[in-house]
Amino acid sequence: MFNYRESVAWNDIPLVSMDALCSFAVERCRRNWRLLALFGVPSPSGTEVVCLLADASARLLDAVRALPGRAYDSMTPQCPQAHLFERELFETWGIRPEGHPWLKPVRFRPAEGGKRNARPGPGQADYYRVEGAEVHEVAVGPVHAGVIEPGHFRFQCYGENVMHLEIELGFQHRDAEHLVLTSPARLVLPIMENMAGDTAIGHATAYCTVVERLSGVKVTDRAHILRRLALELERLANHTRDLGAIGGDTGFLPTSAWNGRITGDFLNITSELCGSRFGRNLLCPGGVKWDLDAELCRSLAKRLRAAYRDARGSVDVMLESSSVLARLTGTGRVSFEDARALGLVGMAARSCGVAVDARMDWPLCDLDNGTLHKRMRTTGDVLARTLLRSDELNDSAASAEADLMQLGFSSGEEACRVSVPEAMPASRLAVAQVEGWRGEVCHVGITGKDGSWLAYKVIDPSFHNWFALAMALRGEQISDFPLCNKSFNLSYCGHDL
C-alpha cells in the first residue's frame, strides 16, 4: 500500500499469480475499495497486468501485478466494475477473461503486436438481442443529428419501452495512449489536453500531477490555486451548458437559449487566463504558464459574479417550472446498488448517493477546500443529476471567486511555476486522480528503465459511466433517451482515447 501522493518503485509492486490478483481485487472491492485501474504493460516475459485499488477512507492506494498468460478466470461475475477493464485487456493484449458475461471489443482496434488492418469495424459485431414477434430494434448513429461526437446506440424495444440499450463506441479511437509513449515530450501535453477536449484542464492537471509525483516536485500554492480556478471554471461552463441542454430537451426554451450564451461567458473567462476558451496551454508540469495580476483578478471576479448571476437566474426559472420538474422526476433512474457495483464516478455516482468526489477524497494539495463540498442526491434520476449540477454551480462559482480574490491579494508574492527535471526517475509508478466536471479523471504513469514512459493509462470518467446510461434507459420509453443522454453528457473520445 502506498500514499496516493507518492510514487512507488515498479519492483516493489508484488508480482502474484493472476488468480491471486483477481481474488485480491474482488476481496478489496467487497470491503469498499474501488478498482481504479486494470491494464496491461509490456514486459520481456509477456504482458503483465497491473491492478490498482483505492481506499478513499484512508487515502491509500494499492497495486499488484501478475503475468496472466493467454487466459484467466474473469473477475467480472464477482466484481462488475471490472467489466470494461477486462474487455479492454482482451482487446488490447489478447488476454481472455474466461467467463466474462459480455466479452466484446471496447474500441474495435487491433491488438498490440497484431496486424493493423485486421479488425471488425465498430458496428460490425453482434449485439445483445431480445427475440420475440413484437420486439423491434432501433439503431442510431454513428453520425448523429446534432453537432456531437459519433457513437452507435442499439435499442431493444417492446412498443415504446426499452428493454435494453447497448452502447457501442470506438469510432473516436485515436490511439492516444500509444501516441503518448511515442511522441516527443513537447507534444505530450497537447495530446493530454485533447484526450477529451471539454475536460482539457482535468486531463492536463492529471498528467502534470503524475509527472510531478514521479519527479518528486512540489508545486507552489499559487499554481495550485490557479489550477483549481481553471478546473472550477471548466465545471461552471459545462454544468451551465448541460443545464441548458436539459432545458432544451424538456422543451423549456428560455433556459436553453440563455445558458448557451452564459456557457460562453465562463469559457471566455478561462480564455482570459491563457487565450484559449478550453484552457489549452495553461498548465505545464511544475505549475502553470500564465499568472494573473491584481487588476485582472478584480475584473475577472466581476465578470464571474455577473455570469453566475445570469446562470443562477436562468436555471432558477427552469427549476421553478412544475412541467419541467414533472418531466425530470423519476426519469432515467440508476439505483445506488448498481452505481456502487459498476464503479460509477463523479456527478453520476453522487446523484445516486455514492459519496465519491476526488476533490475531497484525493486532494491535490493541502489547501482548504473552501466552499467546495461533496454534493449528494439519492434518487439517481435525471432530476437528481440536474439538481446536483445546479448545487455545484453555487459551490464552484463561490470557490472560483474566492480563488480570484486570493490570487489578487497575493499577486507577486510567489511564482506559479517551478522547474521540473527533464528526466524522470526510472521504473516507478505514480497515479493522479482529479475531479473533472464529469467525475474522476485518473492517470497512471509508469516509467521504464531509461526514465521514459513504459506505459501511460488514461481513465476518463466516461469510461465508467457510459454503462450507467444503459442502466438508466432500462424500462424507460425510447423518447426518454435524449433527455437521459444529456443528463449524463458523457465523452465519446474520453472513452475511446
Next chain:
Amino acid sequence: MFDIIRERLHQGYRTLNYPFVSPSISPRFAGLPSLEPTSCKGCEGRACLAACPTNALRITAEGPELDMGRCLFCRACEKACPEGKITFTHEHRLAAYTREALIVRGKAPEDIEQPGIRQARGTQKRDLSLFARSLKLREVSAGGCMACEADVNVLGTLIYDLGRFGIEYAASPRHADGILVTGPVTENMRAALLDTWQAVPEPKIVIAVGACAISGGTFKGSREGCGGVESVLPEGSVDVYVPGCPPNPWTILDGILSVAWKKHAAK
C-alpha cells in the same frame, strides 16, 4: 410566467452585429501569426523548430514560415525565438480557401484587426456563389475531442446567431449543401465520413475545422488513420480550411461566412 418575463428582461439582447463590429476576445488570444524576415544566423539550434509540438514551422532562406494548418497557436515558438521575429497578432479571421494559403510567410499587415468584411486567404477552388444566400451544413465529428464541436455548436447560440446569415446545421446529409468536418479522422470513422460525404447531393462543399481536420493536428502520428479530412476524401474536395486548436468561434463563423455570405454582401 412573471418570473420568466422578468428574467428575460434581465438577460437582455446579446447578439453582436458581426462582422461589422469587432468581437471582444481575450488579450491573451493568439491569432494570425506574424513572421519578420530573418536569416536565422544567430540561432544555429533552430529554437523554434525544437519548441513546436506539431512541426508547423520550417526555416527557409527568407526566415521561418508557419503552417497554420498544423499550428496549435500555443506560442511556444514565439517564446523560443531569440530574435523575437515570431509573434501572434490578435486577428481572429484565419480561414483559407486552399491548403497552401494557410502557410504564413511574412509580417501581418498593420490594419489587420479592423472590423468589416475580409476575403479569406487564397483563391476559391471553384465558384461558391451558389451557396451565398442559404447554406445547410451537416456536421461530422471524426475523432474530434469535442472542443471544435463545442465551438461549432456555440454558433447557434444567441451571441453569434448563425441563423441570421441563412446558415443552419442540418440533421441529415440528404438535407445539406455540404459537410463541416472536425477531428483528425480516425480509422473507425473513415467509412462513416465517406458515406456522409457521398450522401450529400451535388454540388456540395466541405469545410475542415481545426488543426486535426486539416492535418491530423496532435494525432498526426497515430496508427489509427488520423491524417485529416484530405486523407479520406478525394483531393481538392475541401473548400474552406479553418485553423486553430480549437479555432475561436468567431474564427469558425468567419470561415463559414467566407462561403455563404461574405461574397454576397461584398457586392
